[in-house]
Amino acid sequence: GAGVSQTPSNKVTEKGKYVELRCDPISGHTALYWYRQSLGQGPEFLIYFQGTGAADDSGLPNDRFFAVRPEGSVSTLKIQRTERGDSAVYLCASSPGGRGVGTQYFGPGTRLTVL
């Protein structure tokens, strides 16, 4: 498919465990965003990549959260020592470049449940 894909679609883990969430952006898109959407809320910005570098990581809630994009394509969001409050849908979006305003393409999200 040509769209943004995210794996896994669902992840259930226990409190204190480590998880990795993967995002495959649309080929050629240089900008990549991670969001977190809690129940009844809108997407909340976490981090923005332009190419390989994190251009803005001010939305990451604490140092348990980290994201990488080593080759400027696939990105992985990593959460250490998960807590029940981390349970949410994690959305990834990509855009062709620049600020990507109006041209973000979202993936279906990964639903993370921390027991």
Next chain:
Amino acid sequence: DQQVKQNSPSLSVQEGRISILNCDYTNSMFDYFLWYKKYPAEGPTFLISISSIKDKNEDGRFTVFLNKSAKHLSLHIVPSQPGDSAVYFCAAVTGNQFYFGTGTSLTVIP
């Protein structure tokens, strides 16, 4: 601190009539506004946008209005169709960051 608010969690409209979804914001630094549509188990899909230097943008059945003095924007859908039933999010942009509202669930009744 919610910088973008959608105060109506749900809206029901008869097919063929106009749907009006509202959004308020607090940050005067926002320079771009967008509306997204979301179906269950899918990511949001971009619908329409407007720059802060404009007050109206139209695309087919969808029109977005921006009132900067009131810090308010709205999405008009006319005529509404059953396939428009979804959750609609407004978003505002400053710098590289997108701020989303909490969404309004629109139901178009056939």
